Amino acid sequence: MNTLSYKTISANSDTVQKDWVVIDAEGQILGRLASKIAFMIRGKHKTNFTPHVDCGDNVIIINAEKVRLTGKKMTDKVYVRHTGYPGGQRFASPRILLEKHPQRILEMAIKGMLPKNSLGRRIYGNLHVYAGDQHPHAAQQPTTITL
Numbered sequence: 001m002n003t004l005s006y007k008t009i010s011a012n013s014d015t016v017q018k019d020w021v022v023i024d025a026e027g028q029i030l031g032r033l034a035s036k037i038a039f040m041i042r043g044k045h046k047t048n049f050t051p052h053v054d055c056g057d058n059v060i061i062i063n064a065e066k067v068r069l070t071g072k073k074m075t076d077k078v079y080v081r082h083t084g085y086p087g088g089q090r091f092a093s094p095r096i097l098l099e100k101h102p103q104r105i106l107e108m109a110i111k112g113m114l115p116k117n118s119l120g121r122r123i124y125g126n127l128h129v130y131a132g133d134q135h136p137h138a139a140q141q142p143t144t145i146t147l
Helices: 030-042 094-100 104-111 118-126
Strands: 020-024 058-062 079-082 089-092 127-129 143-145
Touching (some): 030 058, 030 104, 118 127
Parallel strands (some): 020 058, 020 143, 058 127
Antiparallel strands (some): 079 089
């Protein structure tokens, strides 16, 4: 029996095949959509997934302002941030965030599901979120995926 045929092949930056995909967020539930996108950005849906390599796809999300929240989350959920100054703690509901920055609510949900290290920060660059149905990445010839 040839034991050399059982070697595990680890992906690296030269062997990774990165695709461009478009996902329409209209009518999708925020958390369920974010977990699927984080899975794709990380590359866990591929057979050559390697934990320490950026082997995920570049994901373009359109219609981010039309994402759905279930229950009373639109009014009861609170996003907390701090300005860095004393007494600078600020609170916002999803309704306020969707009015001011419609794409930020989806970006924060996905970023929270990525690893908290240098690889997670680099992988986050593969996410492109847009409020409308237009995006400037037509030159990459992305494929449309329905989740």
